[in-house]
Amino acid sequence: MTGLVARAGQRAEVDLHLQLLPGLTAPAVREVVDAVTARLGTEQVVAERISSMRLVLGS
Numbered sequence: 001m002t003g004l005v006a007r008a009g010q011r012a013e014v015d016l017h018l019q020l021l022p023g024l025t026a027p028a029v030r031e032v033v034d035a036v037t038a039r040l041g042t043e044q045v046v047a048e049r050i051s052s053m054r055l056v057l058g059s
Contacts, residue, residue, distance in 0.1 A: 001032055012054035016040075019058055029057070 003019035020032060033055065040046050040053070 001036070009054055012052040014050050014053045015056050016053055017056045017058060033057070
């Protein structure tokens with residue numbers, strides 16, 4: 001992962017833009033996404049203040 005930016009979303013309350021290294025394999029992308037979502041699940045502020053979030057992958 002090279003970057004992470006939260007922006008107001010159009011389809012969700014928050015769009016979380018995740019920048020990945022180019023050339024990652026599908027399993028590597030899945031691993032990064034799983035790690036990010038697991039970490040977000042432990043954040044109190046996310047649980048309290050965000051009702052919908054969309055993860056946007058890019059490179």
